[in-house]
Amino acid sequence: MTKPAPDSLALLSVAEMAGADEAAIASGIAGFALMERAGRAVADAVSRRGRPGERVLVLCGPGKNGGDGFVAARLLEARGFAITLALAGERGQLTGDAGEAAAGWQGPVLAVAEIRPEDHAIIVDALFGAGLNRPLGGAVAALVERVNASDLPVISVDVPSGVSGDSGMTAGPAIRADETVTFFRLKPGHLLYPGRALCGVVTLADIGITAEMVFGPGKPPPMTFSNEPALWQGQLPRHEAGTHKYRRGAVAVAAGGLAGVGAPRLGARAALRIGAGLATIICRPEALATHAGRGPDALMQIAAADGAAFEAALATRKLSALLAGPALGLDAMAAEVVTAALCAKLPLVLDADALTVLAARSELLEELAGRRSVPTVLTPHEGEFLRLFGDRAPYASGASRLVRARTAATATASVVVLKGPDTVIAAPDGRAAINATGSAALATAGSGDVLGGIVTGLLAQGMPAFEAACAAVWLHGKAGEALGFGLIADDLPEALPGALRLVAG
Numbered sequence: 001m002t003k004p005a006p007d008s009l010a011l012l013s014v015a016e017m018a019g020a021d022e023a024a025i026a027s028g029i030a031g032f033a034l035m036e037r038a039g040r041a042v043a044d045a046v047s048r049r050g051r052p053g054e055r056v057l058v059l060c061g062p063g064k065n066g067g068d069g070f071v072a073a074r075l076l077e078a079r080g081f082a083i084t085l086a087l088a089g090e091r092g093q094l095t096g097d098a099g100e101a102a103a104g105w106q107g108p109v110l111a112v113a114e115i116r117p118e119d120h121a122i123i124v125d126a127l128f129g130a131g132l133n134r135p136l137g138g139a140v141a142a143l144v145e146r147v148n149a150s151d152l153p154v155i156s157v158d159v160p161s162g163v164s165g166d167s168g169m170t171a172g173p174a175i176r177a178d179e180t181v182t183f184f185r186l187k188p189g190h191l192l193y194p195g196r197a198l199c200g201v202v203t204l205a206d207i208g209i210t211a212e213m214v215f216g217p218g219k220p221p222p223m224t225f226s227n228e229p230a231l232w233q234g235q236l237p238r239h240e241a242g243t244h245k246y247r248r249g250a251v252a253v254a255a256g257g258l259a260g261v262g263a264p265r266l267g268a269r270a271a272l273r274i275g276a277g278l279a280t281i282i283c284r285p286e287a288l289a290t291h292a293g294r295g296p297d298a299l300m301q302i303a304a305a306d307g308a309a310f311e312a313a314l315a316t317r318k319l320s321a322l323l324a325g326p327a328l329g330l331d332a333m334a335a336e337v338v339t340a341a342l343c344a345k346l347p348l349v350l351d352a353d354a355l356t357v358l359a360a361r362s363e364l365l366e367e368l369a370g371r372r373s374v375p376t377v378l379t380p381h382e383g384e385f386l387r388l389f390g391d392r393a394p395y396a397s398g399a400s401r402l403v404r405a406r407t408a409a410t411a412t413a414s415v416v417v418l419k420g421p422d423t424v425i426a427a428p429d430g431r432a433a434i435n436a437t438g439s440a441a442l443a444t445a446g447s448g449d450v451l452g453g454i455v456t457g458l459l460a461q462g463m464p465a466f467e468a469a470c471a472a473v474w475l476h477g478k479a480g481e482a483l484g485f486g487l488i489a490d491d492l493p494e495a496l497p498g499a500l501r502l503v504a505g
C-alpha cells in the first residue's frame with residue numbers, strides 16, 4: 001500500500017484554513033490565542049529586519065488580518081519601535097478577536113488617507129488576508145499604490161493584501177511584499193503567480209495549530225500539496241542488481257516526418273536518462289534514415305507509414321509507456337496515431353502536437369481517456385490548454401490555474417500537467433501539487449519535450465502517474481536550476497543524473 005502524502009506538504013485553501021482554525025478552537029485553544037501568536041510571529045519578522053527606535057507603519061484592515069496587525073503593533077511598541085497605526089475601517093466596528101486585539105492597542109489609530117509610507121523604515125501589511133472578497137478600491141487602493149511606490153521593506157500578514165490565498169491571483173491593486181508571514185501551512189496563493197512573486201520570502205509560523213487537530217483520524221486528507229520530493233520519493237523506481245533492460249521499461253516515442261526529428265529525440269533521450277531500459281522512435285518512413293544517423297546510439301527507430309502500421313509497431317515492441325506529441329505533426333496520420341495511442345493499453349503521455357490534434361475534440365479525449373485502464377498524462381502549456389479546453393468556465397484563463405488543472409483532470413480522467421513557471425499537476429482523484437523548482441532558463445525550445453520524456457520514462461518504470469508527473473516536473477526544474485541561463489534543451493537530459501542524485505536514496 002502506498003503511504004499517504006505527508007501533511008507537512010499540504011497547501012490549505014482559505015476555507016480549509018478556516019476549518020483548521022475552528023478545529024484548533026474546538027480542541028481548546030482560544031481564537032485570540034491564535035491571533036496573539038500570529039501577531040507575535042509578525043513582530044518577530046519585523047524585529048529581524050529592523051532595530052528598536054525605527055519607525056514602523058502598521059496598516060490594519062477591518063477583520064482578523066487587521067487583528068494580527070494590532071497585536072504586532074502592541075508587541076513592537078513594547079520592544080521600542082516607533083509605531084504608526086492606520087485602520088481601513090471604523091475602530092468601533094471591529095468585533096470578536098479583532099476587537100479584542102484593537103482594545104489592546106493604546107496608541108492612536110489614523111485613517112489610511114492620512115498615511116505617508118515614506119516617513120517609515122518598515123511597513124506591516126495587515127489589511128486583508130483570507131477574507132479578501134473583492135478588489136481593493138478607494139483610499140485603500142491608493143494607499144497600496146503609495147506603499148508599493150515607496151520601495152520600503154514590506155512584511156505582509158498571511159498574504160499580500162489584494163492577493164487571493166486560493167489562487168494567487170489579483171483582481172486589482174495588491175501589496176508587493178518582501179516577506180509574507182503565514183500560519184500553520186502554506187496556501188496555494190503563496191506558490192501560484194502572481195501571488196508567488198508578490199509574497200517575497202514566505203515565512204511559515206507555528207501558532208499552536210497541530211497536524212493532529214487538522215488532519216487527525218476521521219478528518220478528510222489534504223488534497224493539495226507543494227511539489228516536494230517527500231510527495232513521491234518513496235515511489236521512485238528502484239532497480240535491483242540483476243535487473244534487465246525490459247524490466248526497466250521500454251519507451252516508444254511517436255514521431256512525425258523529416259520536419260521535426262529533434263523534439264521526439266529529446267523526449268526519448270530524457271526517458272533513457274531517467275532510467276527507462278529502452279527507447280524507440282516510431283517515425284514516418286522518410287525520416288528513418290535521419291533518425292538512424294543521429295545519436296545517441298542507445299536509441300532505436302522504426303518506421304510506420306500509417307495508423308495501422310503504427311498500431312502494429314506498438315504491438316511488437318514489448319512497450320511499457322508511450323509519448324506522443326513532440327513534432328508529431330498535425331495531419332491525418334498524426335490524428336490516427338493519437339487515436340491509436342489512446343486506444344492502446346499503454347501508459348501514455350500526450351504533449352504538444354497531440355494536444356493540438358485533440359483540440360476542438362476534447363470530447364474524444366474525454367471518451368477515450370475515460371475508457372483507458374492504464375494512466376494517461378496530458379502536459380499542456382497555457383496555449384495548448386486553451387486550445388484543448390477553450391476559454392469558458394470553468395477553464396477560462398481568468399480562473400485559478402489550480403482549479404482549471406483539477407477540472408481538466410477530472411473531465412479527462414487523466415493526470416494534467418499545466419505547465420508554467422508555477423506548474424500545476426492534477427490527478428483525476430482530486431489530488432494536485434504546485435511546483436516551485438526551475439527558472440526562466442527553462443522557457444526554451446524543446447524543454448517541454450524533455451519533460452514529456454521524463455514523465456514517460458518514469459511511467460515505463462512503473463511509477464504511478466500522479467507521482468511520476470510530480471517527480472518529472474520537480475527533476476526537470478532542478479536540472480534547469482543546475483544548468484542556469486545558457487542552457488539549451490539538449491543539455492537537460494544530461495543534467496538528469498545530477499538531479500536524480502538529489503533524491504535517489
Ligand SMILES: NC(=O)C1=CN([C@@H]2O[C@H](COP(=O)(O)OP(=O)(O)OC[C@H]3O[C@@H](n4cnc5c(N)ncnc54)[C@H](OP(=O)(O)O)[C@@H]3O)[C@@H](O)[C@H]2O)[C@H](O)CC1
Pocket residue numbers: 017018020021034035038061062063064065066067068127128129130131132133134135136137157158159183207
Ligand atoms: N485562520 C487562522 O488560523 C487564523 C487567522 N488569522 C488571521 O485572520 C485572517 C482572516 O481574517 P478574516 O477576518 O476572515 O478576513 P480578513 O481580515 O482578510 O478580511 C476582513 C474583512 O474585510 C472585508 N473585505 C474583504 N475584501 C475587501 C476589500 N477588497 N475591500 C474592503 N473590505 C474588504 C470583508 O468584510 P465585508 O463585510 O466588507 O465583506 C472581510 O470580512 C487571516 O488572513 C489571518 O491573518 C489569525 O488571526 C490567526 C489564526
Ligand SMILES: [K+]
Pocket residue numbers: 065125126127128129156157158159160161
Ligand atoms: K495582508
